[in-house]
Amino acid sequence: MDADVAVIGLGAMGSMTAWRLARTGASVLGFERYGLAHDRGASAGESRLFRMAYHEGAGYVPMLRSARALWTELAAASGLPLFHATGCLSIGLPKLPPMRNVRRSVDEHGLDHEILDHDQLAARYPQHLPREGEIGVLDTMGGVLRPELAVLAACGQARRHGARLFDHTPVESVRPEDDRVLITAAGTEYTVGRVVLTAGPWTERLVPSLAGHLTVKPIVLTWFAPTDPAPYAPERFPAFIRDTDGTHLFGVPMLDGMSVKTGFADAWGDLPGPESFTRDFDEARLRPVGEAVRRLLPGLHPDPVRYAVYLDAYTRDRTAVVDRLPGTDRAVVLAGFSGHGFKLAPAFGQIAAELTLERGTGFDVANMTASRLLTRPAGKPG
Ligand SMILES: Cc1cc2nc3c(=O)[nH]c(=O)nc-3n(C[C@H](O)[C@H](O)[C@H](O)COP(=O)(O)OP(=O)(O)OC[C@H]3O[C@@H](n4cnc5c(N)ncnc54)[C@H](O)[C@@H]3O)c2cc1C
The missing domain is CATH 3.30.9.10 (D-Amino Acid Oxidase, subunit A, domain 2)
Known part of the structure; x- marks a missing residue:
C-alpha cells in the first residue's frame, strides 16, 4: 500500500480533507492536476463570504459553527x-x-x-x-x-502532518477493488486503502455514475x-x-x-x-x-x-453530495457545492475524514446523499 487514503483534487474540499485526514495520523496522498490554489476551478477569486445566518436554510447552522471553529x-x-x-x-x-x-x-x-x-x-x-x-x-x-490562502494553508498543514501532496499531477483513473483502490496519476500507479474524490467541476470525469447529475x-x-x-x-x-x-x-x-x-x-x-x-x-x-x-x-x-x-x-437541488460512493465502501465523494460550499469546506473536510476512517459522521448529512440524485433521471439542474 502506498497510503491509507488518497485525496483526488486539492481545491477547497480536497485540501481540507487532506488536512483533517493527515492530522489523525492516517497516511495520505493528494493529487492536484494544476498548481495548488490555481484559478481555473471553484476555489479562487480573492474572497468568499462566510455567513452563519443562512439564506439556504437554518439547518446548516450547526455545520457552519463547526466550520467557523475550524x-x-x-x-x-x-x-x-x-x-x-x-x-x-x-x-x-x-x-x-x-x-x-x-x-x-x-x-x-x-x-x-x-x-x-x-x-x-x-x-x-x-x-x-x-x-x-x-x-x-x-x-x-x-x-x-481568503480562498487561495486557505487552500495553501490546508495543504501546508496536511504536509506538516505527513501528507504527500502532488501538484501538476492529473489522476487518470480510479479503480476501487474489494480490498484496495488502484489509482493512476500522471502515468504512475498507486495502491491505497480508500479514496476521497474532491474533483469539483471535473467530478463526472472520475465518477461517471454522477454524469448528468452535476x-x-x-x-x-x-x-x-x-x-x-x-x-x-x-x-x-x-x-x-x-x-x-x-x-x-x-x-x-x-x-x-x-x-x-x-x-x-x-x-x-x-x-x-x-x-x-x-x-x-x-x-x-x-x-x-x-x-x-x-x-x-x-x-x-x-x-x-x-x-x-x-x-x-x-446539483439540481443546490445541495452538495457528501457521501460514500454507491457500489463500493472504499470511496467517498464530495461534489456539487452549488456556489455556496467554500465557507463550509473545513467542516466538509472533517466529515470526509470521518466517513473514510470511521465509516460514519456525527454531522447531519442526510440530505447530501448520492442516492437522492441517482434515483432520479439524470438531467440539468437548471
Ligand atoms: C466565483 C465563485 C464565488 C463563490 N462564492 C462563494 C462564497 O462567497 N461563499 C461560499 O461559501 N462559497 C462560494 N462559492 C462556492 C465555493 O467556492 C465552491 O463551492 C467550492 O470552492 C468548491 O470546491 P471544490 O473543492 O469542490 O472544487 P475546486 O476548488 O474546483 O477543486 C477541485 C479540484 O480538483 C482538481 N482536479 C479535478 N480533476 C482532477 C484530476 N483528475 N486529478 C487531479 N486533480 C483534479 C481541480 O484542478 C481542482 O483544483 C463560490 C464559487 C465560485 C466559483
Whole structure:
C-alpha cells in the first residue's frame, strides 16, 4: 500500500480533507492536476463570504459553527490571515424566503445579530440604497475568507502532518477493488486503502455514475472602484448578500485599497463541461451587474474595473453530495457545492475524514446523499 487514503483534487474540499485526514495520523496522498490554489476551478477569486445566518436554510447552522471553529484553528496553525471578521449583512424584504431563513437561523440557533429597519439600515450603511420596506440583518459572526490562502494553508498543514501532496499531477483513473483502490496519476500507479474524490467541476470525469447529475456553471466575479474608498474599508462595510426586485447581489468590502467585489451568483448559464472554461467573456453580459450597482450601490463607479471567471459544479437541488460512493465502501465523494460550499469546506473536510476512517459522521448529512440524485433521471439542474 502506498497510503491509507488518497485525496483526488486539492481545491477547497480536497485540501481540507487532506488536512483533517493527515492530522489523525492516517497516511495520505493528494493529487492536484494544476498548481495548488490555481484559478481555473471553484476555489479562487480573492474572497468568499462566510455567513452563519443562512439564506439556504437554518439547518446548516450547526455545520457552519463547526466550520467557523475550524477556520479559526487553521488560521492559527498556519499563521495566515484567512478570515476577516467584517460581519455579514443580509438585505431584503422580510417576507422573502432567504430573509426568512436568515431570521430562522438567528432565532432558532441563538446567533449573535442585529436587525436594522429601513431607516437604521440607510443611516448606518449609506453605501447601500435600501428599498421601501427592506431590512438588514447583521450577522456578527460573518465575514470574508481568503480562498487561495486557505487552500495553501490546508495543504501546508496536511504536509506538516505527513501528507504527500502532488501538484501538476492529473489522476487518470480510479479503480476501487474489494480490498484496495488502484489509482493512476500522471502515468504512475498507486495502491491505497480508500479514496476521497474532491474533483469539483471535473467530478463526472472520475465518477461517471454522477454524469448528468452535476452541471458546471461559470461564475463571473466583478470588481468596482468606489468614488470615495474610505466608506468601503472592511471596518465600515460588512460583507453583504442582498435580494432586491429579483436581483441577487453579494459583495465584500475593499480588500485591495481600490475596489469592491460585488456581483451576481448563478446568473451566467451552464457549460457543457470544465474543458469549455474560458476567461473570454462577452462584456455586454456584465452590463446588468453595472446597472444593479448603479441602482443599489451608488458610491461605486458602475463599470467594473475588472472581472474574472471561475467554475463550480451544481446539483439540481443546490445541495452538495457528501457521501460514500454507491457500489463500493472504499470511496467517498464530495461534489456539487452549488456556489455556496467554500465557507463550509473545513467542516466538509472533517466529515470526509470521518466517513473514510470511521465509516460514519456525527454531522447531519442526510440530505447530501448520492442516492437522492441517482434515483432520479439524470438531467440539468437548471
Ligand atoms: C466565483 C465563485 C464565488 C463563490 N462564492 C462563494 C462564497 O462567497 N461563499 C461560499 O461559501 N462559497 C462560494 N462559492 C462556492 C465555493 O467556492 C465552491 O463551492 C467550492 O470552492 C468548491 O470546491 P471544490 O473543492 O469542490 O472544487 P475546486 O476548488 O474546483 O477543486 C477541485 C479540484 O480538483 C482538481 N482536479 C479535478 N480533476 C482532477 C484530476 N483528475 N486529478 C487531479 N486533480 C483534479 C481541480 O484542478 C481542482 O483544483 C463560490 C464559487 C465560485 C466559483
